[in-house]
Amino acid sequence: MLRITELRLPLDHPEEALRPAVVQRLGIADAALQSFTVFKRSYDARKKSAIQLIYTLDCALADEAAVLARFQGDPHIRPTPDTRYKFLGHAPADFAAHVHEGGEKRPLVIGFGPCGIFAALILAQMGLRPIVLERGKEVRQRTQDTWGLWRRRELNPESNVQFGEGGAGTFSDGKLYSQISDPRHLTRKVLTEFVKAGAPEEILFVSKPHIGTFRLVSMVEKIRADIEALGGEIRFQQRVIDLHIDGGQVRGVTLASGEQIDSEHVVLALGHSARDTFAMLQQRGVYMEAKPFSVGFRIEHPQSLIDKARFGPNAGNPILGAADYKLVHHAKNGRSVYSFCMCPGGTVVAATSEPERVVTNGMSQYSRNERNANAGIVVGISPQDYRQDPGDGPVNPLDGIAFQRQLESRAFTLGDRAYGAPGQLVGDFIKGQASKVLGRVEPSYKPGVHLTDLGAPGNESLPDYAIHAIREALPAFERQIKGFSMPDAVLTGVETRTSSPLRITRGRDYQSLNVKGLYPAGEGAGYAGGIMSAGVDGIEVAEAVGASLLKLQRAG
Ligand code: FAD
Numbered sequence: 001m002l003r004i005t006e007l008r009l010p011l012d013h014p015e016e017a018l019r020p021a022v023v024q025r026l027g028i029a030d031a032a033l034q035s036f037t038v039f040k041r042s043y044d045a046r047k048k049s050a051i052q053l054i055y056t057l058d059c060a061l062a063d064e065a066a067v068l069a070r071f072q073g074d075p076h077i078r079p080t081p082d083t084r085y086k087f088l089g090h091a092p093a094d095f096a097a098h099v100h101e102g103g104e105k106r107p108l109v110i111g112f113g114p115c116g117i118f119a120a121l122i123l124a125q126m127g128l129r130p131i132v133l134e135r136g137k138e139v140r141q142r143t144q145d146t147w148g149l150w151r152r153r154e155l156n157p158e159s160n161v162q163f164g165e166g167g168a169g170t171f172s173d174g175k176l177y178s179q180i181s182d183p184r185h186l187t188r189k190v191l192t193e194f195v196k197a198g199a200p201e202e203i204l205f206v207s208k209p210h211i212g213t214f215r216l217v218s219m220v221e222k223i224r225a226d227i228e229a230l231g232g233e234i235r236f237q238q239r240v241i242d243l244h245i246d247g248g249q250v251r252g253v254t255l256a257s258g259e260q261i262d263s264e265h266v267v268l269a270l271g272h273s274a275r276d277t278f279a280m281l282q283q284r285g286v287y288m289e290a291k292p293f294s295v296g297f298r299i300e301h302p303q304s305l306i307d308k309a310r311f312g313p314n315a316g317n318p319i320l321g322a323a324d325y326k327l328v329h330h331a332k333n334g335r336s337v338y339s340f341c342m343c344p345g346g347t348v349v350a351a352t353s354e355p356e357r358v359v360t361n362g363m364s365q366y367s368r369n370e371r372n373a374n375a376g377i378v379v380g381i382s383p384q385d386y387r388q389d390p391g392d393g394p395v396n397p398l399d400g401i402a403f404q405r406q407l408e409s410r411a412f413t414l415g416d417r418a419y420g421a422p423g424q425l426v427g428d429f430i431k432g433q434a435s436k437v438l439g440r441v442e443p444s445y446k447p448g449v450h451l452t453d454l455g456a457p458g459n460e461s462l463p464d465y466a467i468h469a470i471r472e473a474l475p476a477f478e479r480q481i482k483g484f485s486m487p488d489a490v491l492t493g494v495e496t497r498t499s500s501p502l503r504i505t506r507g508r509d510y511q512s513l514n515v516k517g518l519y520p521a522g523e524g525a526g527y528a529g530g531i532m533s534a535g536v537d538g539i540e541v542a543e544a545v546g547a548s549l550l551k552l553q554r555a556g
Contacts, residue, residue, distance in 0.1 A: 001080035002064050003039065004057045011043065011051040011314060022057060026067055026077070034060040039080075042207030043320060048312025051320070083185035085192070088543050089550050091127030096231065099129065106131050107265040107545050108253060110240050110277075113167015114531045115522025116269035117223055118190065118538030119545075124230035126546045131263075132232065133255065135239035135274075136164025138224075139217050146171060149350050150446040153419045158239070161361065162273040162353040162497075165236065166220040168523070169531040173343040173364045174211030176203060178532035190535040197222035200366070208324070212366030240277065243284050243518070250517040264517045265545045269538060270524035272500035273353045275401050278524075282398060287505055287513040290387075290395040291526050294340065294498040295407060295462055296378030296470060297454065297491040298348045298360040299426070300441055301483070306344065306373040309481040322368040325375070325481055329473035333465055337473035340376035340498055344368045347444035348492050350419055357408035358421050360445065360495050372444055376495040377473065379466040386501075400501025410460055411494040416450040422461060422494075423449035426474055427487025432456075439488030454493055461493045500526045510544035519545060 009021055018038075023030050040056040058080045061067055071077040092098075099106055109120045112134035123130040135158055136142055142164030148154040149161075162168050176191065191203050194211070197219040203209035211219070224234055242254035243266070252262040270277050282288065303322050307315035310323035322344035329337045346364025353359075362374045383395035386403035414422035423443055428435040434453035443449040454461045455471065462470075477484040503526030505513050512518040521527060521541040528534035547554045 001058045001060055002067060003078050003080040004055070004059060005076045005078075007055040007057060008044070008052045009055070011053055011317060011319060013053070018055070018057075022059060026059070026061070027070070028061065028067060032062040034062060036060070038205045040205050040207055045311055045314075045320070048310075048314065051311065051314050051317075053319070081185070083188040085186070085189040087126060088546055088554065089126065089552050091550060095127055096129060104549055105263045105265075107267065107549065108133060108261060108263040109267040109269060110253070111167065111269035111271060111274075111522070111524070112165050112224075112234060113269060113271050113522065113534060114169055115528060115534040115538040115541075116167065116267065117220070118193075118535040119267045119269055119521060119542040120227050120232055120234070121193065121223060122539050122542035123546060124227045124232040126542070126550075127231070128546055128549055129231040129233070130227070131261065132227070132234040133238040133240055133253070133261075134165060134234065134236050136160075136236065138236050139165040139170060139220050142166075142170075143217065149352075149419060153447050155352065155355055155419065157353060157355060158237070160353050161349060161351040162271060165224065166216060167534075168271050168273070169534075170216050170220060171213050171349060171363050172216070172531070173341070173346055173362060174213065174216050174366075174531065175341075176209040176211065176532050177207070178530055178536070180533050180536060182536070186536045186539050187532055189539060190532060193223065194219060197226070210364075210366070210368075212368070213363050215366055242280060243286070245284060245515055248514065248516055250515050265519070265549060266517060267519045267521055267541055267545060268504065268525060269522045269534075271522065272497055272524050274524055275354075278401065278502060279398060281504065286515055286518065288397040288502050289505060290383035290397045290400055291501065291503045292380060292382045293400060293501050294338075294378035294380050295404075295466060296337070296340070296376055296495045297462075297493045298362060298374050298445075298495055299377050300348060300372045300374045300443055300490045300492070301486065302441060303345045303371060303373045305483045305486070306481060309483060322373070327477045327480055327484075329476045331469035331472045333468055335465055335469035336380045337469045338378060338380075340378045340495065342373070342375035344373050345370045346374055347372070347446075348374050350421070350446065351497065352408060352419070354405070354408070356412050357405065358411035358415050358419060358494065359408050359497055360421060360492050361497070370444065372441065374444070376498065377470055377491070378495055378498055379462070379469050381463075381466070385463070397502040404496040404501060407462065407494050407496050414450070414452050414454070414459055414461055414493070416448070418447070420448040420450045421445050421492045422452045422454060423490055423492045424452060424454045425487060426485055426489040426491060428453070429455050429491055430471055430474060430485065438490070441488045441490050443490045443492060445492050449490065449492055454491055499529050500524050502526060510541050
């Protein structure tokens, strides 16, 4: 197969135009092109009235070698790389009996979010029969509990947007793109498994694939069934409360029920909200460090405004879908303000996992056809910003959590003290006055938005430097998205769980720096940010566990 990249056609080209375009690009007779498939499709919308589609295509040719020789040195015509996933190895057929007879113990995976799911899936596919321990409930019961907060203001601290089968990304926009470098094509493995589990096939070729919430629910169930069919075990409502460490080697865990499970390979795929578990790990002496993260608000505009600004006369074209954006502003006070987890045609959701705290995030359905666009508008902060003591030594890794909690509790009181979120119109926020009534933009956050003055100094919804930086950034973003600082756009607070506030540092062997057999992974450990990167990290960690269990050497 031969791959063509950067083949450009106008947005409104008919499907039949692709084949002649390939034939022309390769300078071959039509009959010499045996078949072709679209590997990736993106768009270039810099010229709004002449948007182009950009294709990457894989072609089967009668004489591939001759064509490649003719295009030697052309970076856009190359042999198609092999993107199939290759297993490091497989357990011998008697692995199950070996475990049963007290040989090697089964690997444990703590957490069943994207990282834990892919770690468990790869271990199961290698024949290593993992046991997954997930504190939350299975996804359908969890959905009921999550609606409990959104519809009835009732929070279940163990079953919510952050905790339960599928992890934090289950009630999300299901964006599946990531900036990670991927020389081994592991993102392809993640996408392929998602398609097998029921995701739309197009995620394999569109440049910014997304799934949306409803489909994720059934996909997660399907992957769970696959893991179980391969001998894995997935246990819900099993919160890990302690870790057994002996001579620098992990030996097992204790569950909230009191049950103890022995294992010398424990994957920690906890997510960024497992605050109690982070505290337990610190008590047990597991090495971790404070890290930067970001805090801010969520902003909502009419989706039609974003579509118009990005696509001009082509707004609403079904191939383009609902428009997204990515914005950055470097404020005069040295802070960076940027858009985070933008959800086209979606809703702002209540994402707390702790009582009497308010946290925002965003989600959408596959159709992305809700009336508003939303995104986090957040400011980067460093451990020095949030250290809780006046000292100048290393910042306590748990200080970021204390800081998040202060902001989330403040948002609860600035809201309606019943999980309603504090909100303000952008026009009022820029002018520095409290909002009294909503304008053209109806906020989507449930259970509701309580209008206030997010930026008033005494209100302390965010630190002053963050308020100043956001106030400066909103009008500046207007230069990239016309209408971005429209007075009626709505800000909702607070966005605090942008990434983990700490890193559970690991070595090149993927194991904790000071506890052998402990594999910190995914977003909570500071090694991923988003569904795709968490899934890929899960694969890599599973390979490291597999290599250790099977006594194999890993490359790199
Ligand atoms: P998590 O998904 O957080 O999973 C960790 C799991 O560990 C949880 O299920 C938790 O219950 C469990 N756990 C924690 N402690 C314990 C314990 N002690 N014992 C047992 N189990 C435990 N990312 C994107 O890429 N695209 C998006 O569109 C997107 N939208 C999002 C929308 C929302 C509302 C939210 C909250 C997040 C969104 N994200 C999105 C971020 C994405 O969900 C995370 O980056 C991703 O889920 C991280 O995966 P993870 O497996 O590392 O952790």
